[in-house]
Amino acid sequence: MKFTKLSVLALVLFFTACSPGQLGSVLQDVTKAVPLTNGQIANGLKEALEIGIGKGATQLSALNGYFESPYKILLPPEARQITDKLKNIPGFKQLENELVKKLNRGAESAAKKAKPIFVNAIKQMSIGDATSILMGNKNAATTFLQDKTLTDLTNAFNPVIQESLDEVQARKLWSDAVNAYNKIPFITKANPNLDEYVTGQALKGLFSMVEKEEANIRSNVSARTSDLLKKVFAKQDN
Numbered sequence: 046m047k048f049t050k051l052s053v054l055a056l057v058l059f060f061t062a063c064s065p066g067q068l069g070s071v072l073q074d075v076t077k078a079v080p081l082t083n084g085q086i087a088n089g090l091k092e093a094l095e096i097g098i099g100k101g102a103t104q105l106s107a108l109n110g111y112f113e114s115p116y117k118i119l120l121p122p123e124a125r126q127i128t129d130k131l132k133n134i135p136g137f138k139q140l141e142n143e144l145v146k147k148l149n150r151g152a153e154s155a156a157k158k159a160k161p162i163f164v165n166a167i168k169q170m171s172i173g174d175a176t177s178i179l180m181g182n183k184n185a186a187t188t189f190l191q192d193k194t195l196t197d198l199t200n201a202f203n204p205v206i207q208e209s210l211d212e213v214q215a216r217k218l219w220s221d222a223v224n225a226y227n228k229i230p231f232i233t234k235a236n237p238n239l240d241e242y243v244t245g246q247a248l249k250g251l252f253s254m255v256e257k258e259e260a261n262i263r264s265n266v267s268a269r270t271s272d273l274l275k276k277v278f279a280k281q282d283n
Contacts, residue, residue, distance in 0.1 A: 087175035089277030106156035112149035116250030151209030152247035155202035
C-alpha cells in the first residue's frame, strides 16, 4: 500500500489525538486486519505441532506412558493362548504379566526417539504443506506425519523393543512356541516375530496420541499461547 505525504500527516495527527488506551485499541484492530502471509501460517502451524505433538511423544515415553494408558500393548490373541497353557507349569505362572510389562517398557523406551523424528519432519514441511494441513481434515497433520515418519520411526523403535524383549528371552520363547504352533494342521498361522507386532502396536498408539494432540491444537483456544498461533488458527476457525 502506498502512502502520500498528506495521508501520512493525517495518520500522525490522528494517532497524536488518541489517548493511550484508544491508541492501543486502534493498533490492535489494525494488526488484526493485516492478513497473514503464507510464511506466517507455516511458521505458526509448525510451532503448534512441535509443542503439541512433542508433548504427546513425551507422555508416552515416560514410565508407564504406555503401560497405564489407553495405548497399553497387550499380547496378541495367539500369544495368550500359549501363555494360558503355560500357567500351570512352575516358573511360568506370571509369564503373561511379565511379557506385557516388557512389551510396554520397550515401547516407552522407543518413544523417546520419536520426538526428534517428528520435529525434523515438521521443520521440513513446506509452506504448501502447512496451508493444506491447516485448512484440511481434522487429522491432516497426523496423516502428513505418518506418511513422512513411519519408516524412520519403525527403524528407531524396532531395535529398542527387540532389546527389551530379549532381556526376558521373550522373542525366543515366542518364536519357539509359534513355530511349534504353526505345525498344527488346518490352523491360521501366527507371526513368529513378536517384535514386529509390538513395534506395530507401539506406533499405532503413538499416532493415536498424535491425532489426539492435533485435535487439541485445532479446537482448544487456550492452547494457542502466542499471538501468531491465535491468528493462524483463527483462520482455520472461519
